[in-house]
Amino acid sequence: MYRRDFLKLAGSAAGAAAVYTFLPHVTIAGGRPVYTISTSTIARPSFTAPEIVKSGGAIPCAMSATAKTEVESAWLHGANGGSRVALSLETGGTAEGAPTALLPQSDPDPGMYDLFISAARGNKKRVERLPMAVKIVEDYKTDFEFGIISDVHFGDPRITADIPGFDVAETFRKEIAILNERNIEFCICCGDLCFLPPETKKQIAEYMDTLSARATFPTFTVPGNHDGYATGSTSKINFDTYKYWRRTFGPFHYEASYGDIPLIGINTYEREPKQRNLYGGFGESLDMGVIGAAQLEWLDATLARTTGSAGGAAIMFGHHNPTNTFMDMNGPFSVLPFSETGRLQLLGLVEKYSPDYFFTGHLHAVFAEKYKDTNILTVPTAASRPAQGHPIGFQIATVKNSRISSIETIEMLRP
Ligand SMILES: [Fe+2]
Incomplete structure (x- = not known):
């Protein structure tokens, strides 16, 4: 919610109480946001x-x-x-x-x-x-666990059409409880937090509120295509979800770390606003992954510094898998996940620097493949409609001596 809208709504004590009920991430004192x-x-x-x-x-x-x-x-x-x-x-x-x-x-x-x-x-x-x-x-551990989630999709009605009474927030809370119990050091999220604009703003806030109210761990999150959808006519954008993300959440791609382990988040839905317009007439190509030259240049320099050209224990994460090995069959079309814009260059960097693991989402399915020396995993949807034959769930990685030794898929439900 924008501050001016908020102040409008919070004009009276009664209004403030009502706003607080729906927006637990905003605290009120005397009718004004703290x-x-x-x-x-x-x-x-x-x-x-x-x-x-x-x-x-x-x-x-x-x-x-x-x-x-x-x-x-x-x-x-x-x-x-x-x-x-x-x-x-x-x-x-x-x-x-x-x-x-x-x-x-x-x-x-x-x-x-x-x-x-x-x-x-x-x-x-x-x-x-x-x-x-x-x-x-107190110190960075060399033996620990971390979580990997993706495609949480607050506001998504597809799953309730399949499973009446299914509750996205409740499912996500149960997953957070399991991750808390496992005492993970951190979590990675491969994007698609929300569903359709302009409600995406509220849905992304719900993702943030649910985690910040319950999780005992930090979550490194990158955007998916749903987080970047815009609305408008073919010539004019009225609402852009990315604008909300940028001023509320932080960067779209970044380098982070856990001790000596680099955690590199990339934005694979890096399109101009008009190319992210849900009503722009793009059909099946709207959802496809795109990565631009400037981000690829940044990634080249970042991987060079953090892994060394001989390779290292780096972990990458993004929404779309650039191998295009598996089709995206989750929407109304069967479509390749990644467009040709930046796809081969991204794969070239994976080959050049050999990060240990590259986690992706988007397909609402569980896949594991090896590309050169890198394990590229597709993580299940945490709380949306899974691809046929795949579960709703998430993954937990076990790290031994600072390298991932195994990946476990936790199934919440198999429709
Ligand atoms: Fe998704």
Whole structure:
């Protein structure tokens, strides 16, 4: 929800109470929001691109490239209650995306934290919140588990047509409970959080709220085609889901890490807004994966730095699988998942740097294949209609000596 809409709705105490009921990610005091979920001052760490940091260490952070506000103060607050830890900001310069660090003024206890920023523009001030943006650990483990989810699809009616009474949110909550029980270090999400615009904004907020209310782990999320859908006429876009993602969630592609293990999230639905228009007449090609030259250049440099040309234990994740080995049979068409725009170049980088694993979604199915030296996995849908013969569920990876040793598929339901 935009701040101006929010203030309009929150004009009275009764209105505020009603808004709070539907938007648990916004807290109200005296009819006004206490904070805004926003990445407009600090872009990272954010909800979708969190940082996992050792207690006492500096938290790497990047200012938003379009920031018009200045940081007055920043602090961490325990995501599930807990304590407040003041942060000081060390800026590395004013250039776009200049690296900065947030330094805790006392050693935070291990656990999940929301990042808060008091941001100012002239004499206008507001508090921005980045939920679940920081996890503090005592040390990085070499033996641990992490989760992989995809295609959660809040707002998707397809599954309830197949299974009356099926509840996306309830299923997702049960999956989070299993991941909490397994005490995973982090989770990866390969996109498609929502269904159709303009409700996508609300549906993405529901994904964020459900995780931030329950999960005891951070989740690295990248967008899928549904997260990028726009609406409008063939010549004019009225609503663009990506705009909401950008100012609320953070970057579309990024480099993150767990200790020495690089976690590289890519955006495989990198199209111009008009090419993401649901009503633009693109038919079956609308959903196909696309990756542009600038992102490929970034990926080349990132993989070179993090894996070395000899290869390393890097983990990649994105929505569309560029091998096109398996058809997308989930919509009204049977279609190849990835277009030819950037597909072979992306595969070329996978071959050149040999990341250990590349997790993808999109097909609502479970597949495993080897491309050169990389395991490319297709992760099941967490809470939407699966492809025929495939389950609803998610995966858990077991890591031993900092390398993935096995992948387990947890089936929630097989329609
Ligand atoms: Fe999907």
